[in-house]
Amino acid sequence: MKAVVVRRGETEPTVVEVDEPTPEPGEALLRTLRVGIDGTDHEVIEGNHGWFPENDDHQVLGHEAVAVVADANDTDLDEGQLVVPTVRRPREEGNEFFERGEPDMAPEGEYVERGIVGAHGYMAEFFTSSLRYLVTVPDAFAESGFLVEPISNTEKALEHAHATRSAFEWTPETALVLGNGPLGLLTLAMLEGEQTDFSRTYCLGRRDRPDPTIDIIERLGATYIDSRETPMAAIPAAHEPMDFVYEATGYAKHAVETVHALRSNGVGALLGIPEDWTFAIDGGALHRELVLQNKVLFGSVNSNVNHYEAAIDSLAAFPDWLVDDLITGIYEPTAAPAAFETSDETIKTVVEFDTV
Amino acid sequence: MKAVVVRRGETEPTVVEVDEPTPEPGEALLRTLRVGIDGTDHEVIEGNHGWFPENDDHQVLGHEAVAVVADANDTDLDEGQLVVPTVRRPREEGNEFFERGEPDMAPEGEYVERGIVGAHGYMAEFFTSSLRYLVTVPDAFAESGFLVEPISNTEKALEHAHATRSAFEWTPETALVLGNGPLGLLTLAMLEGEQTDFSRTYCLGRRDRPDPTIDIIERLGATYIDSRETPMAAIPAAHEPMDFVYEATGYAKHAVETVHALRSNGVGALLGIPEDWTFAIDGGALHRELVLQNKVLFGSVNSNVNHYEAAIDSLAAFPDWLVDDLITGIYEPTAAPAAFETSDETIKTVVEFDTV
Numbered sequence A, B: 001m002k003a004v005v006v007r008r009g010e011t012e013p014t015v016v017e018v019d020e021p022t023p024e025p026g027e028a029l030l031r032t033l034r035v036g037i038d039g040t041d042h043e044v045i046e047g048n049h050g051w052f053p054e055n056d057d058h059q060v061l062g063h064e065a066v067a068v069v070a071d072a073n074d075t076d077l078d079e080g081q082l083v084v085p086t087v088r089r090p091r092e093e094g095n096e097f098f099e100r101g102e103p104d105m106a107p108e109g110e111y112v113e114r115g116i117v118g119a120h121g122y123m124a125e126f127f128t129s130s131l132r133y134l135v136t137v138p139d140a141f142a143e144s145g146f147l148v149e150p151i152s153n154t155e156k157a158l159e160h161a162h163a164t165r166s167a168f169e170w171t172p173e174t175a176l177v178l179g180n181g182p183l184g185l186l187t188l189a190m191l192e193g194e195q196t197d198f199s200r201t202y203c204l205g206r207r208d209r210p211d212p213t214i215d216i217i218e219r220l221g222a223t224y225i226d227s228r229e230t231p232m233a234a235i236p237a238a239h240e241p242m243d244f245v246y247e248a249t250g251y252a253k254h255a256v257e258t259v260h261a262l263r264s265n266g267v268g269a270l271l272g273i274p275e276d277w278t279f280a281i282d283g284g285a286l287h288r289e290l291v292l293q294n295k296v297l298f299g300s301v302n303s304n305v306n307h308y309e310a311a312i313d314s315l316a317a318f319p320d321w322l323v324d325d326l327i328t329g330i331y332e333p334t335a336a337p338a339a340f341e342t343s344d345e346t347i348k349t350v351v352e353f354d355t356v
Helices: A039-045 A145-166 A182-192 A212-221 A230-240 A254-261 A283-292 A305-317 A320-326 A331-337 B039-045 B143-165 B182-192 B212-219 B232-238 B253-261 B285-291 B306-316 B320-326 B331-337
Strands: A002-007 A011-016 A027-036 A058-060 A066-072 A082-085 A088-090 A111-114 A126-130 A132-138 A174-178 A200-205 A223-226 A242-247 A262-269 A278-282 A294-301 A328-329 A348-352 B001-008 B013-017 B028-038 B059-060 B063-071 B082-085 B088-092 B112-115 B124-128 B134-136 B173-178 B200-203 B223-226 B242-247 B262-270 B278-282 B296-299 B325-329 B348-352
Touching: A011 A294, A011 A331, A011 B242, A027 A082, A027 A145, A027 B232, A039 A182, A039 B001, A039 B028, A058 A223, A058 B262, A066 A126, A066 A145, A066 A320, A066 B278, A082 A145, A111 B082, A126 B212, A132 A230, A132 A305, A132 B223, A132 B331, A145 A242, A145 A294, A145 A305, A145 B143, A174 A182, A182 A200, A182 A212, A182 A242, A182 A320, A182 B001, A200 A212, A212 A223, A212 A320, A212 B285, A230 A254, A242 A254, A242 A320, A254 A262, A254 A283, A254 A294, A254 B285, A262 A328, A262 B285, A278 A294, A278 B285, A283 B253, A283 B262, A283 B278, A283 B296, A305 B223, A320 A328, A331 A348, A348 B200, B028 B143, B063 B143, B082 B143, B088 B232, B134 B306, B143 B182, B143 B242, B143 B262, B143 B306, B182 B200, B182 B212, B182 B242, B200 B212, B200 B232, B232 B253, B253 B262, B278 B285, B320 B325
Parallel strands: A174 A200, A174 A242, A200 A223, A242 A262, A262 A294, A328 A348, B173 B200, B173 B242, B200 B223, B242 B262, B262 B296, B325 B348
Antiparallel strands: A002 A011, A002 A058, A027 A066, A027 A126, A027 A348, A066 A082, A082 A132, A088 A111, A278 B278, A294 B296, B001 B013, B001 B059, B028 B063, B028 B124, B028 B348, B063 B082, B082 B134, B088 B112
16 A cells, blocks of 8 residues: 655655555554644654654654544444544553543653654555544544644643633633644634634734735634734734733744743743754743743643544534635645645645545 | 831831821721741842832831731721731722732732732731731731741642643652742642642752751751752752742742753742843753643742631641741841841741730
8 A cells, every 4th residue: 555654864755555554453444534744744754853663664654634444343433434543652551641541641752653753654545543542523524634633732732721720710812823834723713713712812923915824814813913023022012912822833932932922820832842942031031920920831742532522523613614725735645745845825735545 | 116117218127116007997907926037028128029108218028927906996807816917909999800819810010019019018016907818817826827928829839730730630749849948948848748749859959068947858858959969950860850840949040940850741830039130041942841741830929818728727737846947036126127137047037026
């Protein structure tokens, strides 16, 4: 079968023929429909994040997938059912975080991540997975279900953000998303959704108009902030201080700048994964502002099955036009390398292995 | 009556004669027993934190007090009852944070703080207070009750720390207190108490043995870490990574260093209030570690009545020797300036206006 991989020593994706996997007892065989591409895939390809499966000379890419059950293999699944796989798997049996359904909180070293850290991903015609790492999704998700994974990461970040403020009556009104990539735009759509508390949302980018991401930001009802005109430090005065900041840029200065952009009692969620970078900060002001204004800064990675379930509801509640506008390229497996090319017109690309 | 004040233009405390206050309707007249001194008082005296009451040429110092009801003035209090006053008061009537009992979460500008920010403190023979800002304490607290205020600040920080980790099953074992001043030692005693989750606690200081604070740290069952021998960056390897770090130093580099000292899923609480200080950090590593290890850093200031109530229980549960060992000096009002002098033998000093 065809698989999209990165080979050891290379920094670009390649389409190769690999053996079709055989499910172990307790595993189902899944036929892949669509696999989305995000910034983490680029970091994996460039060798900046994750690592190869042991003893393999390549890694199958992809961690955002929607698939259909091809062979239930005596599991409780029904053949033809649509599923989305989670990303993390335990390195050893009996891992306490996986046992209690919180693989997203497992420390580094205790997990692999399919398509990222030491395990093959989903960018192949078929893959196998244990039932416990699959979430069933509605039939209507055949084309959009690969978005459940990125949305689930924001579900976790939002859950943790609210938890940090649960010791008092927090009444947030304003939210700022840093980054107008696919995760930023999905998050903005979630924050603009009627089930959240936020009445005014903003999204930071650095694109000139006309631009398809700015169109989406504004169609969602949010305000676009061009960081070249209004840098982070100017946002509270130019717009307003933010109750919630969600960072999806991987730009290291955003961690500290997030604190200064917050209103009293605000919370900043970091999702990006920057490289080392040494620079000067006013550490006294950072520290003092956190204390005197009761602010929080936290990091969030990965997600668990509860977040996938919440993501299904969020995706179903998105306006009809959003997924169409987000997906700017659909590629056949043989054309998969082109799906990794970026441009100002590219938002989200997918590799489509099959349809239902 | 005698009051201990700092006068505009001066940077040292002075004992002056001021008029005895008259309670307004709804206020009681309190006879002061003891007022404790902490680092914030020094910052107030030096003009580094807080400000003078408007239209006054001096500020009565002191925000850690225990007092006895001298004139209930038709409130529900009983004369002779012991009380501890809270610190914050609203700048205007109808403030939402005060209305819902969360003055500790009020933004800067919406409150004054007695003895700190724009209001007279408790370091006088008598003071007045509305009933809603008084917490009644047991008769046994006549000598120790002034500690309820600092303990309440840690109750808040601990409540918020647990809240930040409430979206998953957090099982902390290790805690590190930064700073062996009175607040650090009180916090260490709370973390060592049987009602907390922490089985191993550490306290960072920079004192040579023999030292009374190291004696207290070790008598509490904690491990003393000398930062000159084991700097923050070396603590995880030399000891172990920490599930919880509590900063009570006001040293700005501790904010960032706290993140690196944490175990995965750990939480750092900042309580100190540093001045501006620009220095270089590896902001990429800070950001990445927060994300990939699901860490939290938050600031906490002040406390509310619920935290005072919790502090009463914590103080009552302290070992008998602790308060005696903490209080290294008891000064009459006329000798109050000497109570502000610091030395390696000084831990906590109090000005005693009266006894019961």
